[in-house]
Amino acid sequence: MTDRDYGVPLTAPDRAFRDEVQRFLASALTSDIGPSAGTEADRLDRMRRWQRRLHQAGLAAISWPEEYGGRSATPVQQLIFTAEMAAARAPEPINRSAINQLGPTIIQWGTPEQRAHYLPRILSGEDVWCQGFSEPDAGSDLASLTTRAVIDGDELVITGQKIWTSKAHYANRIYLLARTDPGAAPREGISYLLADLSTPGIEVRPIRQISGDAEFSEVFFDGARVPINNVLGPLHEGWRVAKSTLGYERVGQSRTHRIERRLDILVRMAGEPNALSDRGFQDSYVADHLVRFAAQVEALRQIAAQATAAGVRGVSPGPEASMAKLLTSELDQAMANFGLDLAGMPGALERGSPSAIKGGNVAKSYLVMRAATFGAGTSEIQRNVIAERLLGLPRDP
The missing domain is CATH 1.10.287 (Helix Hairpins)
Structure with a gap:
């Protein structure tokens, strides 16, 4: 071995x-x-x-x-x-986000019946999940969401819209936030719901991205009915449940898996003739970038391991989740930029172009990583969390 x-x-x-x-x-x-x-x-x-x-x-x-x-x-x-x-x-497994985010949230907040039903289906891939948190007017300021779920007997009737929903075009289930008590304060009166995307009244519309793909979608709810038993955690207290999910999302081990693969690709590109140098690792500029990236990847691995260990003990990730998310976003973007530098002009060619480097994946990575610093919470939001909860600085007015 x-x-x-x-x-x-x-x-x-x-x-x-x-x-x-x-x-x-x-x-x-x-x-x-x-x-x-x-x-x-x-x-x-x-x-x-x-x-x-x-x-x-x-x-x-x-x-x-x-x-x-x-x-x-x-x-x-x-x-x-x-x-x-x-x-x-x-x-990556097809249910990566559900394994790393929803699963631990169900373990922490779910009823015995919910755990027994949903967790095995997440592991087997029988259910593929997407996340319905962001809305057109509620992204980083998630507490301003307006999607509503009205209690009608033993059902909730959902009306509203979600956006930037990853995997919705091939998922069969969605976990979402909806306002169940419209008279409550912004971070209160929200519930965390589990829904089947085939439910009448739910429509998925893919969004075409700058990369040419459609990894994100809009999801519309027009009187969609879900059982009230599909509420995860206490009714009207979904904000607390969602904070657990967001913590797992921002610090998941899967992020280090992906980013280590990206570092490995850059190391191999740097060792071959490239647009920056034909001296490989003997070139100080190239070597300096790779060493810095490797140090940051190692820091991310350690943060992710500590946070995941806390999750196993039933403790929600704290401000270290924001540290991991900020580091991952900035590092993802910097590494994509450096990949384009190594590839030179052929690196800007998209998939299908005969002279494209790495099959056009260098260009795609560069374009996709433009969103890294605002997906799952902007870098500005993460810096505010770190400043307030770790450094004890005054809250941002």
Whole structure:
């Protein structure tokens, strides 16, 4: 087995877990799972098959408690898992966000019935979830949301609109926030709801992005009815529940998985002839950037491991979630910019262009990462949270 340096000492159980993950990757990461130039449907099919293989091996959600299908993995084991997945260039499971965000929220806030129903379906990929938080006039200021859910007997009738909803074009379920007590203060009277996207009165409209893809959608609710039992956490107290989800979203281990893969790509690009230098790592400008990126990736890994360990204990991520989100966003964008610098003019060519570098993925990454500093909470919001909750500075008026 490969004896990789994870930056921390390994115990015997850690080494056994590392060996298990490496054996799994050697057997399960077959050529039909790797990247290809297929259609969006092909990509989604590969992600579904990969999640099924992870689930069958008990590796789909290693940070979850064992009683819910996880492994109760230690922070070190989570670092091992992330590093091995990145080194093997493994794809993401189709339910990545539900595994890392919704699942822990259901574990923390759900009823026994909700946990028994939803958690296994998240792990198997039978249910694919998207998040319905942001609205046209409620993004970073999420408490100003206006989507309403009116109680009608044992149902809630939802009316409103969500926007920038990732995965809605192929998900079958959505978790959303709606105002159930319109007379309450902005952060009160909100409930956290779980809904089936096939419910009459729900419509999904994809949004075309600057990259040419449509990863985000608008979701419209026109009198959609969901059972009141689909409220997650206390009725009218969804703001507290949502804070847990946002914490998990901003600090998830999956972010380090993706960003480590990006660093690996940059290292390989820098070692080849490129637009900046033909001296590879002997060029001080190139080497300086890579060393800085590597240090930031390691810092992110440590923050994510600590926060995930807290989540396993049932503690919601605190202001460290904002630190991780800010670092990830800034680093994602900086690394995409540097990739374009290494590629030079051919790097600006999109997919399908004969001379495009890395199949056009350099250009796509650069365009997609324009949104990194405002998705899941803007960098300005994260800096305010860090200033107020970690440094004790006065609240932003």
